Amino acid sequence: xxxxxxxxxxxxxxxxxxxxxxxxxxxxxxxxxxxxxxxxxxxxxxxxxxxxxxxxxxxxxxxxxxxxxxxxxxxxxxxxxxxxxxxxxxxxx
Numbered sequence: 213x214x215x216x217x218x219x220x221x222x223x224x225x226x227x228x229x230x231x232x233x234x235x236x237x238x239x240x241x242x243x244x245x246x247x248x249x250x251x252x253x254x255x256x257x258x259x260x261x262x263x264x265x266x267x268x269x270x271x272x273x274x275x276x277x278x279x280x281x282x283x284x285x286x287x288x289x290x291x292x293x294x295x296x297x298x299x300x301x302x303x304x305x
Contacts, residue, residue, distance in 0.1 A: 233279055261285065267294035268304065 264273045264281040273281060273295070281295060296304070 229276055229280065233276060233283075236283060262293050264293045264295055266300075267296050268300040 261282055264278060264285075265271065266273070281293070284290060285293065
């Protein structure tokens with residue numbers, strides 16, 4: 213069965229993830245923080261900053277996704293390094 217194409221987003225141009233990560237690092241530097249020497253066990257991070265894993269498959273994330281997910285753990289104080297896609301969460305109930 214052919215896959216249906218979704219309508220294009222009307223919210224404007226899609227942002228580049230690499231630009232987003234670069235902008236976050238630059239903002240940290242401008243605030244006087246050196247993100248590459250920050251201790252990984254920060255008080256802001258509830259979960260230890262181990263390699264993020266997909267909670268459904270157990271697969272480790274790689275590349276820029278690791279930095280994005282670590283940033284979310286630190287910024288939002290998530291208690292775990294396990295992640296799901298929206299569809300995986302729906303299928304798990």
